[in-house]
Amino acid sequence: MQTIIVDLFSDTKTRPTAAMRAAMAAAEVGDERAGEDPTVLELEARGQALLGKEAALYLPSGTMCNEIAMAVHCRPGEAVLCEKDAHIIGFEAGGAAALAGVMLEPIIGQRGMFDANTLRRYLRADHLQAPRQRLLEVEQTTNLGGGAVWSLAQLDEVAELAHQAGLATHMDGARLFNAVVASGVAAAEQAAGFDSVWVDFSKGLGAPGGALLAGSGDFIHEARRWQIRIGGAMRQSGIIAAACLHALDHHLHGLVADHRRARQLAEGLARLPGLRIDPDSVATNLIYFTIDAPQWDAKKLAAATLEHGVRLCPMGSRRMRAVTHLDVDDAGIERALQVLGKVLAG
Ligand SMILES: *Cc1c(COP(=O)(O)O)cnc(C)c1O
Numbered sequence: 500m501q502t503i504i505v506d507l508f509s510d511t512k513t514r515p516t517a518a519m520r521a522a523m524a525a526a527e528v529g530d531e532r533a534g535e536d537p538t539v540l541e542l543e544a545r546g547q548a549l550l551g552k553e554a555a556l557y558l559p560s561g562t563m564c565n566e567i568a569m570a571v572h573c574r575p576g577e578a579v580l581c582e583k584d585a586h587i588i589g590f591e592a593g594g595a596a597a598l599a600g601v602m603l604e605p606i607i608g609q610r611g612m613f614d615a616n617t618l619r620r621y622l623r624a625d626h627l628q629a630p631r632q633r634l635l636e637v638e639q640t641t642n643l644g645g646g647a648v649w650s651l652a653q654l655d656e657v658a659e660l661a662h663q664a665g666l667a668t669h670m671d672g673a674r675l676f677n678a679v680v681a682s683g684v685a686a687a688e689q690a691a692g693f694d695s696v697w698v699d700f701s702k703g704l705g706a707p708g709g710a711l712l713a714g715s716g717d718f719i720h721e722a723r724r725w726q727i728r729i730g731g732a733m734r735q736s737g738i739i740a741a742a743c744l745h746a747l748d749h750h751l752h753g754l755v756a757d758h759r760r761a762r763q764l765a766e767g768l769a770r771l772p773g774l775r776i777d778p779d780s781v782a783t784n785l786i787y788f789t790i791d792a793p794q795w796d797a798k799k800l801a802a803a804t805l806e807h808g809v810r811l812c813p814m815g816s817r818r819m820r821a822v823t824h825l826d827v828d829d830a831g832i833e834r835a836l837q838v839l840g841k842v843l844a845g
Pocket residue numbers: 559560561562563565586587638640641642671673674699701710
């Protein structure tokens with residue numbers, strides 16, 4: 500394997516810092532499944548307040564948050580409405596069907612988002628022949644949609660319409676804190692229209708794992724049942740939760756720098772012949788660009804830059820993704836641009 504010097508593949512590639520590891524080593528722990536881990540309980544209390552809900556539950560991953568939320572909100576045979584590029588469609592190994600037994604009805608939006616007028620076209624009256632629509636799901640920020648940020652007005656209007664139609668609402672907030680930093684709107688405010696919401700600690704916040712799912716007391720009670728059912732209850736998991744608390748205290752502000760670097764990278768990419776990107780489309784830490792140079796495709800270009808220590812993420816034949824995070828500094832952005840320039844120039 501080549502030595503990776505600048506890893507722009509994903510914001511999941513961060514390693515715990517020395518200070519984070521020290522916080523983990525010092526964590527007070529107990530039996531989480533029995534409700535006895537003080538560090539997990541502290542994290543759940545912090546998360547519940549941050550997300551503005553009655554209760555919160557610490558889970559091993561964001562994927563498990565999505566899967567449990569669908570299982571709690573829906574009965575088998577019902578339908579979940581989400582944008583066509585949603586993580587729950589393409590990146591959760593069919594869990595929606597296998598675990599919750601639900602159908603996913605894709606909405607064709609823009610950059611992973613849609614407005615109430617678009618949603619209205621997908622809502623239907625109860626009909627014996629059609630699956631019952633039970634849940635609306637949105638992603639904040641949109642992953643495959645390019646890291647775009649839903650405005651508060653748009654979140655509120657789709658949530659309100661869904662509720663009027665009798666649907667519950669769920670927010671996949673894998674990068675909700677990126678949206679908070681980009682928009683200045685508090686997480687609780689963004690999540691206010693949603694019956695359930697979760698945030699990830701293993702993306703831009705740089706923890707080794709864990710996510711917080713929040714909702715009403717009844718919702719979290721049922722979520723705990725599902726957590727145990729699918730083996731998501733851990734024991735002395737305060738060791739990992741301590742990393743999440745450390746991230747909340749020390750890494751939120753770092754997202755500002757991630758967004759600035761993403762913008763710098765996008766502007767640099769726009770100047771390179773053979774690549775196409777609109778830097779204005781980069782709102783947070785995800786950068787998607789297109790390869791126009793006919794002699795290159797995404798896989799080939801990623802392999803070539805990797806030879807020089809720069810890892811990128813091919814997304815289809817000509818689309819490429821780069822992601823900024825805690826472990827990429829200004830020098831890393833410069834190096835990535837230098838390497839890409841050199842490789843493309845042949
Ligand atoms: C990463 C991601 C998930 C899954 O989170 P994990 O913690 O990796 O399981 C879900 N939704 C979106 C939008 C993501 O980017």
